[in-house]
Structures are given as C-alpha cells and as structure tokens.
Amino acid sequence: xxxxxxxxxxxxxxxxxxxxxxxxxxxxxxxxxxxxxxxxxxxxxxxxxxxxxxxxxxxxxxxxxxxxxxxxxxxxxxxxxx
Numbered sequence: 001x002x003x004x005x006x007x008x009x010x011x012x013x014x015x016x017x018x019x020x021x022x023x024x025x026x027x028x029x030x031x032x033x034x035x036x037x038x039x040x041x042x043x044x045x046x047x048x049x050x051x052x053x054x055x056x057x058x059x060x061x062x063x064x065x066x067x068x069x070x071x072x073x074x075x076x077x078x079x080x081x082x
Contacts, residue, residue: 001065001066001067002041003038003041003042003043003044004041005067006038006041006044006045006067007038007039007040007041007042007044008039008067009064009067010035010038010039010045010053011039013057013059013064014035014039014057016057017056017057017058019056020032021035021036021039024056027052027056028049028052028053028056030049050064050065
C-alpha cells in the first residue's frame with residue numbers, strides 16, 4: 001500500500017470515529033500537521049504508531065495495514081453495498 005492509500009484509510013477511519021485531526025494527534029502524542037501530512041499522502045505513520053492507531057480506530061493492525069477497511073467504510077457511508 002502506498003502513502004496515498006494509507007492516508008485515505010486513516011482519514012476515513014478518523015471521520016468514522018468523529019475525530020478531528022487535532023483530537024487524533026493528541027491521542028497519538030504527535031502534531032495535527034503530521035496527521036494532515038499522512039492524509040495528504042505525504043508520509044505515513046512510524047511503525048511504532050500502528051498499534052496505537054489500530055487501538056484508536058478499533059481495528060486489527062493487519063487490517064489497517066492492508067487497507068481492507070476502505071471499501072467497508074465507503075460502503076457504510078453510501079446507500080449501496082459493494
């Protein structure tokens with residue numbers, strides 16, 4: 001998965017959890033600019049942050065890393081299931 005795909009997953013899950021970039025950043029002890037960078041596809045989380053991201057988003061780390069959630073998130077937001 002590339003940085004843009006990772007960013008889409010993070011943004012989708014953050015929105016689903018009703019978190020702002022600042023709120024997510026505070027939970028991870030990083031800056032909101034870092035979250036913005038990830039969501040824009042200009043970087044990705046350090047390996048040490050993945051378990052905490054998974055905990056915040058209530059998903060397994062491997063599911064988060066594979067990006068399998070993207071279709072689920074988008075299908076829940078639309079009226080059609082893909």
